[in-house]
Amino acid sequence: xxxxxxxxxxxxxxxxxxxxxxxxxxxxxxxxxxxxxxxxxxxxxxxxxxxxxxxxxxxxxxxxxxxxxxxxxxxxxxxxxxxxxxxxxxxxxxxxxxxxxxxxxxxxxxx
Amino acid sequence: xxxxxxxxxxxxxxxxxxxxxxxxxxxxxxxxxxxxxxxxxxxxxxxxxxxxxxxxxxxxxxxxxxxxxxxxxxxxxxxxxxxxxxxxxxxxxxxxxxxxxxxxxxxxxxxxx
Numbered sequence: 001x002x003x004x005x006x007x008x009x010x011x012x013x014x015x016x017x018x019x020x021x022x023x024x025x026x027x028x029x030x031x032x033x034x035x036x037x038x039x040x041x042x043x044x045x046x047x048x049x050x051x052x053x054x055x056x057x058x059x060x061x062x063x064x065x066x067x068x069x070x071x072x073x074x075x076x077x078x079x080x081x082x083x084x085x086x087x088x089x090x091x092x093x094x095x096x097x098x099x100x101x102x103x104x105x106x107x108x109x110x111x
Numbered sequence: 112x113x114x115x116x117x118x119x120x121x122x123x124x125x126x127x128x129x130x131x132x133x134x135x136x137x138x139x140x141x142x143x144x145x146x147x148x149x150x151x152x153x154x155x156x157x158x159x160x161x162x163x164x165x166x167x168x169x170x171x172x173x174x175x176x177x178x179x180x181x182x183x184x185x186x187x188x189x190x191x192x193x194x195x196x197x198x199x200x201x202x203x204x205x206x207x208x209x210x211x212x213x214x215x216x217x218x219x220x221x222x223x224x
Contacts, residue, residue, distance in 0.1 A: 004154075031210065040120065042200055043155070043214040058211070059112070090154070094210055099145070102154040 023091030032074035117215025134201035
């Protein structure tokens, strides 16, 4: 059974803080993804990675960076959090281009 | 890049009736079209998918149809039940490498008893 976990379910940060969101998967998947989910906008891809130390920009990478030092772990970094980054963040993983398995999500509030 | 439009944004049907959600895509090179279901407070989960070499796929009460010429695909749920209430997302991908998905905006389906 695939398990994707995220470090926090809820997070409250102040404007300008550096924020780390962590995602871990236990199925040896090559691919990992970070999305943000906003009402009426669906899931929008921020960054993805198809291998350790490899990353590619998604559709909305501005204001974010990522790190993948180990195959099972993919981190999303907000260098200087802003209120417009208040959102639900979902991590996902997949193997060789098939089903994506999602984590439970982190609801981030930036005040 | 790819753009996926999903309609309607909300849908309310009587229990036992059918529900249809439609999506259009812009990139004719897209060849993989999954549907995800997200129940309230839970993570999205794949419920059915279709590749561009087939026109229809069924799994019990759910089916997906694909019209490559018109670049649209639809989710059909028959004999709806209360547990079908959720947000449904369509997506499209070119099916290469890391399988980057472009999602539609989502449809909130409510089944009325």
